[in-house]
Amino acid sequence: MTDLNYQDSTTQEAGMGDYFALLKPRVMSLVVFTALVGILVAPGASLHPFEAFVSILCIAVGGGASGALNMWWDADIDRIMKRTANRPIPSGRVQPQEALAIGLALSGFSVILLGLASNWLAAGILAFTIFFYAVVYSMWLKRSTPQNIVIGGAAGAFPPMIGWAVATGSISIESVLMFSLIFMWTPPHFWSLAIFVKSDYGNAGVPMLTETHGRRVTRNHILGYMICLIPVALGLAFTSIGGPIYLAVSMGLNLWFLQACIVVWRRNEDAAEADKFAAERRAFKVSLAYLFGHFTALLAEAALTPWGLGGW
Structure with a gap:
């Protein structure tokens, strides 16, 4: 307190x-x-x-x-x-x-x-x-x-x-899915950060997953949440605010972020320490682009729909 x-x-x-x-x-x-x-x-x-x-x-x-x-x-x-x-x-x-x-x-x-x-x-x-x-x-x-x-x-x-x-x-279902997209995105985004600032949380006594269960478990959780995130992100494509543009962007972003999370998941601690957690830092940066890209794609769909170029 x-x-x-x-x-x-x-x-x-x-x-x-x-x-x-x-x-x-x-x-x-x-x-x-x-x-x-x-x-x-x-x-x-x-x-x-x-x-x-x-x-x-x-x-x-x-x-x-x-x-x-x-x-x-x-x-x-x-x-x-x-x-x-x-x-x-x-x-x-x-x-x-x-x-x-x-x-x-x-x-x-x-x-x-x-x-x-x-x-x-x-x-x-x-x-x-x-x-x-x-x-x-x-x-x-x-x-x-x-x-x-x-x-x-x-x-x-x-x-x-x-x-x-x-x-x-x-x-509506659209707003619930936008909420769910950010909600499911937050753990792999934040835990990627937590891995390379691990000692900060430990020194402060904050029970971050990296402290209570270790980096190996945290890496497993990052990949698990990323896999669960994919259907949520893609699901938005099939609502009234989605469309082919969003679907194409989402598929590309999900493959990019998934690949970054798989690299983090495969890492051992010696390799991570040796390169100062380069893969984890990359995953964190990719996660930022991931969220920005999805919401930008939703804007593109909305902007192009009146012209017959967006939406289904």
């Missing part, structure tokens, strides 16, 4: 960049992109551009609020891990109380404004997403189970479902 009275001896004056960093802008960019796709690919939805802009802004702010609450809670372990030690709170540039206040204020603002600007279903899903990431994942799962990233991955999978709800006021 984060100590609200924690004061760092190296406290520095915070700048605007530090407060922005609290919102985890890299994660926020993925949230915004997938939510925007959810809005744009919804068939038959007529949304005023200003309403769409405000809705995306609310979703982005809600995602940033989750990041601030996560950094507030995880300040103690962030100070221990090399890759997070320079974050605004553990570095002393922002105090935990400030991060908590910002996270709570932005959470309330984003949910209420989204409900007023769009609809309360979308606002409700956004509120649940913030709660899931800040409470279920950060406060409970992350420090209690090696399956933390599997279950907690749901938080990052909700944005396209929120976007779809903004555009249609409903939940």
Whole structure:
């Protein structure tokens, strides 16, 4: 648990960049992109551009609020891990109380404004997403189970479902499959990272799968989840937002990511240590292109369908 009275001896004056960093802008960019796709690919939805802009802004702010609450809670372990030690709170540039206040204020603002600007279903899903990431994942799962990233991955999978709800006021098989695509993608994506930053989690006492069961088991899980991901990704091709373009792109991306995961699965630890986990780093990078490529292909289908070039 984060100590609200924690004061760092190296406290520095915070700048605007530090407060922005609290919102985890890299994660926020993925949230915004997938939510925007959810809005744009919804068939038959007529949304005023200003309403769409405000809705995306609310979703982005809600995602940033989750990041601030996560950094507030995880300040103690962030100070221990090399890759997070320079974050605004553990570095002393922002105090935990400030991060908590910002996270709570932005959470309330984003949910209420989204409900007023769009609809309360979308606002409700956004509120649940913030709660899931800040409470279920950060406060409970992350420090209690090696399956933390599997279950907690749901938080990052909700944005396209929120976007779809903004555009249609409903939940459908399409939005559920977009959610499922990100949900099933998260374990092989994150565990590839966890393999080559293994000691970070161990030093912080986080029960990541690499720590509790070892890298060999983690490699098995990466391949297993990748195999389960394939039918989910391909299944989107046969819905109202899919089509031959998406199917072709998805097949290529799945073969690429599967090959990268197989290489990771076949590795022994001596070889991985010798080349500084090059295959694992490659799989992590491929995973980013994989998700971006799938959602870009959905956008291409939506853009070309009115011209008779997309869709079935």
